[in-house]
Amino acid sequence: MRTIISDAAIHWGKVAKEVADRVVRPLAQKYDRLQEYPWEIQKEVGAAGLFGVWIPKAYGGHGAGIVALCRVIEELSRACGGVGVLFAVNALGSFPVIIAGTEEQKQRFLPSIAAGKKLIAFCLSEKFAGSDAGGMRTRATKEANGEWVLRGEKKWTTNGGAADIYTVFAVSDPESKSRRISAFMVEKGMPGFSIGKVEDKMGIRAVPVVETHFDGVRCGDDRLLGGRPGMGFSHSMQTLDWARPGVAAQAVGLAQGALDYALLYATKRQQFGAPISSFQMIQEMLADMSAKVDAARWLVYAAASAVDEGDPNVTKLAAECKYFATEVAMDVTTKAVQIFGGYGYMRDYPIEKYMRDAKITQIYEGANQIQKMVIARNLIKEALQLDHLMKYIPQETQCDYAAEATAGA
Numbered sequence: 143m144r145t146i147i148s149d150a151a152i153h154w155g156k157v158a159k160e161v162a163d164r165v166v167r168p169l170a171q172k173y174d175r176l177q178e179y180p181w182e183i184q185k186e187v188g189a190a191g192l193f194g195v196w197i198p199k200a201y202g203g204h205g206a207g208i209v210a211l212c213r214v215i216e217e218l219s220r221a222c223g224g225v226g227v228l229f230a231v232n233a234l235g236s237f238p239v240i241i242a243g244t245e246e247q248k249q250r251f252l253p254s255i256a257a258g259k260k261l262i263a264f265c266l267s268e269k270f271a272g273s274d275a276g277g278m279r280t281r282a283t284k285e286a287n288g289e290w291v292l293r294g295e296k297k298w299t300t301n302g303g304a305a306d307i308y309t310v311f312a313v314s315d316p317e318s319k320s321r322r323i324s325a326f327m328v329e330k331g332m333p334g335f336s337i338g339k340v341e342d343k344m345g346i347r348a349v350p351v352v353e354t355h356f357d358g359v360r361c362g363d364d365r366l367l368g369g370r371p372g373m374g375f376s377h378s379m380q381t382l383d384w385a386r387p388g389v390a391a392q393a394v395g396l397a398q399g400a401l402d403y404a405l406l407y408a409t410k411r412q413q414f415g416a417p418i419s420s421f422q423m424i425q426e427m428l429a430d431m432s433a434k435v436d437a438a439r440w441l442v443y444a445a446a447s448a449v450d451e452g453d454p455n456v457t458k459l460a461a462e463c464k465y466f467a468t469e470v471a472m473d474v475t476t477k478a479v480q481i482f483g484g485y486g487y488m489r490d491y492p493i494e495k496y497m498r499d500a501k502i503t504q505i506y507e508g509a510n511q512i513q514k515m516v517i518a519r520n521l522i523k524e525a526l527q528l529d530h531l532m533k534y535i536p537q538e539t540q541c542d543y544a545a546e547a548t549a550g551a
Contacts (some may be wrong), residue, residue, distance in 0.1 A: 155213030188258020219395025223499025224348030235262030302352035321372025345498035
């Protein structure tokens with residue numbers, strides 16, 4: 143696998159940085175305090191062409207790939223984690239359409255998203271089905287007239303209310319083990335669809351997180367993702383493989399943004415007649431923060447490259463980058479608050495927001511404990527390819543299970 147930052151990724155990263163510095167950073171505190179969707183920022187992001195970065199050219203996008211998407215998310219998040227996810231969630235919602243949608247569905251939904259004219263959300267999690275997607279209760283029942291009827295509710299729908307389009311996962315065959323779930327394309331204004339509770343969040347406050355309710359929403363087969371029922375679980379898992387590098391990129395951006403402020407503050411803040419950056423303990427903290435941010439960044443690029451290249455190892459890499467980068471984000475933003483001292487705890491200063499925004503990256507799109515399980519399972523599969531190394535392990539340390547079973551009998 144190659145880890146190459148393409149010219150397109152470099153270009154769109156620069157565009158995102160310009161928008162972040164010009165528009166996002168000056169407004170970040172305002173929308174964090176208001177907890178309102180920043181439409182003026184969304185319009186600027188759309189005008190810059192950023193919503194088309196990951197969408198194929200055939201459907202109005204730039205076809206720049208997932209590495210480019212991650213560069214954009216990183217730069218926006220460096221200025222505001224809420225805006226970073228405000229942007230990234232549109233990739234999350236549209237990935238199922240790119241991965242599995244029929245040609246008609248791609249032509250119908252993707253161009254308006256690429257142009258920034260419509261926003262999209264991803265409806266998977268429920269009150270009783272977070273990490274356990276198999277516990278999903280929302281139902282899709284097919285009636286005699288051929289229509290599907292959706293009933294149930296989703297929890298923690300990021301972009302809900304602001305979004306025009308919703309990719310909704312529901313149980314279409316409760317008796318099946320491998321083909322239980324299907325996905326449907328629901329749009330704002332359809333009868334039976336409504337927005338419920340709007341969450342009051344610790345961080346990422348600029349983007350709404352809501353409950354979405356489906357009370358008899360009727361969908362024809364044209365809204366069944368891919369035109370085939372029972373493929374929803376597979377589509378959701380592949381979507382998360384594609385999306386987790388974006389969450390990791392958000393974490394890297396948050397960590398880098400916090401490091402920027404910490405470094406600036408440490409060189410300006412005077413204590414005992416010298417800048418605190420001259421103190422060995424502060425230098426140790428800054429060095430540790432910088433090394434971790436760089437390591438996380440390149441792991442993100444590696445995972446994103448794996449998606450772009452169709453690498454079969456993408457599931458493990460996506461889990462690794464999501465786990466590592468988000469742990470780094472929490473560590474680095476916490477250290478940045480410590481460097482600011484008492485000022486770091488005050489909302490007059492920008493640094494405490496980075497720590498609040500960073501926390502959610504460890505939780506959504508698969509809590510980090512789940513990522514460790516995914517990584518470990520893939521490692522155990524890889525162990526099957528390592529049998530040739532057994533000859534280098536002393537025989538007495540190897541367990542003869544067959545002999546033990548015979549002895550036990």
